[in-house]
Amino acid sequence: MSEQTTGSFPSAVTTEDFVRNIAQVKARIAAAAKRAGRRPDEVRLLPVSKTVPEERLRLAVAAGCDVLGENKVQEALRKSREMADLGVSWSIIGHLQTNKAKDVAAFASEFQALDNLRAAEALDRRLQAAGRSLDVFVQVNTSAEESKYGLPPDEVPSFLARLPQYGALRVKGLMTLALFTSDIDRVRECFVLLRTIRDRARQDAPDGIGLDELSMGMSGDFETAIEEGATVVRVGQAIFGARRTTDGLYWPPASPPAPGPGGGR
Numbered sequence: 001m002s003e004q005t006t007g008s009f010p011s012a013v014t015t016e017d018f019v020r021n022i023a024q025v026k027a028r029i030a031a032a033a034k035r036a037g038r039r040p041d042e043v044r045l046l047p048v049s050k051t052v053p054e055e056r057l058r059l060a061v062a063a064g065c066d067v068l069g070e071n072k073v074q075e076a077l078r079k080s081r082e083m084a085d086l087g088v089s090w091s092i093i094g095h096l097q098t099n100k101a102k103d104v105a106a107f108a109s110e111f112q113a114l115d116n117l118r119a120a121e122a123l124d125r126r127l128q129a130a131g132r133s134l135d136v137f138v139q140v141n142t143s144a145e146e147s148k149y150g151l152p153p154d155e156v157p158s159f160l161a162r163l164p165q166y167g168a169l170r171v172k173g174l175m176t177l178a179l180f181t182s183d184i185d186r187v188r189e190c191f192v193l194l195r196t197i198r199d200r201a202r203q204d205a206p207d208g209i210g211l212d213e214l215s216m217g218m219s220g221d222f223e224t225a226i227e228e229g230a231t232v233v234r235v236g237q238a239i240f241g242a243r244r245t246t247d248g249l250y251w252p253p254a255s256p257p258a259p260g261p262g263g264g265r
């Protein structure tokens with residue numbers, strides 16, 4: 001509980017802790033939606049459970065989580081096996097190495113980080129073979145940080161135009177990670193950019209390519225994301241408690257140091 005953002009995210013260790021944390025996050029989601037003139041039910045809460053061990057995940061499920069988001073395929077696959085008795089759905093929200101497409105096709109219900117055609121191809125082939133389909137979000141790099149995954153904004157329309165050939169992928173919308181900074185105005189710019197890209201892409205998106213969804217916002221910034229149109233917020237620490245593992249293990253190497261005092265978000 002000593003690192004960066006940890007102080008405000010106490011660890012949830014009982015079902016009651018989870019019930020309380022989830023209720024608090026949902027209340028904040030509802031308030032942010034109302035401020036923006038939106039209905040609270042327009043925003044889906046995706047609890048992000050990376051690094052959290054099975055015992056505590058079971059408590060979160062008992063508290064009502066029926067979909068869990070994981071950044072790494074291997075970790076998600078392991079947990080999905082450990083918890084196969086619970087009927088949880090798994091959303092993969094991190095970069096996919098093509099050689100893991102088989103695993104994702106086998107157990108995930110959603111993939112939020114599609115940013116290259118090789119992955120689309122590999123997923124589609126595995127899904128077709130398994131007779132399954134998968135909800136996908138196209139990840140966009142809205143922060144212009146080289147260390148981030150995601151398509152550059154100007155490549156989104158041509159990328160979307162290629163996706164109808166992958167019939168097992170149900171494209172739902174766009175996903176982004178905002179800039180790592182405590183400067184909320186700069187974070188907001190990333191969210192505005194994702195919405196703008198979506199609105200433009202919609203005009204000539206191919207049939208069958210859905211762009212209703214915007215997955216943006218995390219524990220430190222989900223209210224801002226909702227004000228800018230998020231339909232999915234990916235919230236880990238505000239539900240599960242602070243992560244001890246540094247996020248460098250979950251994102252590409254060498255994230256630039258966050259500008260401004262405090263750093264974390």
Ligand SMILES: *Cc1c(COP(=O)(O)O)cnc(C)c1O
Nearest residue numbers: 048071093218219234235236237
């Ligand atoms: C970990 C993670 C989140 C959630 O971050 P928190 O700070 O725990 O809310 C959201 N999106 C992605 C892609 C993540 O890897």
